[in-house]
Amino acid sequence: MSDRDLKMHQRDKIQETVEDLNLNRKIIDSSAMVVNEVLQKTGEQVKEQQVRQVMKLDMDMRYRKIKTVALHSNSEKNLVLR
DSSP: OOHHHHHHHHHHHHHHHHHHHHHTTOOOOOHHHHHHHHHHHHOOOOOHHHHHHIIIIISOOOOOOOOOOOGGGGSHHHHHHO
16 A cells, blocks of 8 residues: 555545544544544554644634633623623
8 A cells, every 4th residue: 555545544534533523422622532533443543633634624624712701701690781
């Protein structure tokens, strides 16, 4: 198997794993999580950079920082005042 075929095979496995995670409604919080899932399911070692590339370029997925919200901001009083 040539290097190009190997890379395409790995990209396919990454894409399948991400799609499975999305179908099972699991939150993907890091590329390391996807790397571990690929390793468990297929036994193949992939790099985090590869996972990020597949998610960004092939699947149009991005990460977004989770912002903390103060507990009182969603209180009934503040919701009415908005």
